[in-house]
Amino acid sequence: MRPSFLKSLNLDVIVEMIEMACRLEKWDKVVETSEILYECVQYLYQEQQYRKAKSSPLLRIGLGHPLVYYYGFSYLTRGMAYLKMENYEEARVYIDKYAEMGWLEDLGEDGLEVVEEFRFLAQANGYALELISGQVEVLNSYTAFLRENPEEVLPGLDVILQATLRYGLDVDELLKMFAEQTAEFSTYEDDENLEHCYSFSHHLALYHKRAGRMMDAMEQIVQAVKLAYRSGNDSHATRSLALFESLRDWATVEQVSEIQALIKG
Known part of the structure; x- marks a missing residue:
């Protein structure tokens, strides 16, 4: 060259x-x-x-x-x-x-x-x-790693939720352990974290739906739809709107209005 x-x-x-x-x-x-x-x-x-x-x-x-x-x-x-x-x-x-x-x-x-x-x-x-x-035995080690490295909590929890959905794990206690950090996810602004936040909310909605916690699932899927529109990702929006429709019977009037406003906007 x-x-x-x-x-x-x-x-x-x-x-x-x-x-x-x-x-x-x-x-x-x-x-x-x-x-x-x-x-x-x-x-x-x-x-x-x-x-x-x-x-x-x-x-x-x-x-x-x-x-x-x-x-x-x-x-x-x-x-x-x-x-x-x-x-x-x-x-x-x-x-x-x-x-x-x-x-x-x-x-x-x-x-x-x-x-x-x-x-x-x-x-x-x-x-x-x-x-x-499928090496689910690493979950405890991975959790310890995330506790020592807070900057990895968001992508790490998303990975854990994906594995949980795939292999039928119960991570309720683990989610409680990181509740303080997850409450801050909605404040993130950069593109990379918005992508992780969307994925986390979408997978958490699926996790709650699997557990029969439909109102919790609806809360998370509304958050996912908002994040998808905020980032301008059409494929994410389409994916999460489909999940929203599957849970529509558990949506409040306010949640339906929020989603309709996003679609019209």
Whole structure:
């Protein structure tokens, strides 16, 4: 790849493309674009190492993150996509890849921080993979991990609810344990947390419905619909409105009015 072309690569634009595919739940596209990101960052890294070995000037490329970030992001998103597609073997391959990226040379202080961040994410996502794939014995260890790392409580509880629905677990006591944190979920504003909040509310509604707590289920599904409209995600809105209709007999007049106002708006 010519140096002039390498300089023109905009890895941050590719990252944005992957993030958009994730929001649209186009998991094949996530894998495809993440592979392109990996190939680009690999070319850049190899070119820089070649120039270093030859004592040539390094390429000056404007990047929003240290180079190692793009390696980690390409691994992370492929692992997430394979997890969503229930290809657990491939998901584990990529979690293992971003668990240890210290082999890269010339990381610098910022790069080492990125390596540590991805190592932590690999630990969290490793628990999620094990639980979703049926290793329910890790639930206690995962719960302890979430208690020690409050920033992971929202995505972690969503994973636990998904596993609970799949494997028939009872997590009432666990939800009470994290009640203080879950009460704060509705205050989150950023896109990533809004996505997690929506998913958590939708799955919690299904969990309450399974337990016969229809009014609790209705409360959560109304919250999910609100979050879907707030984030502008049509597929989420359609999914949660269908669940709302299945629970409509337990809706209050106010809840029906809220949903109708969202639809008309």
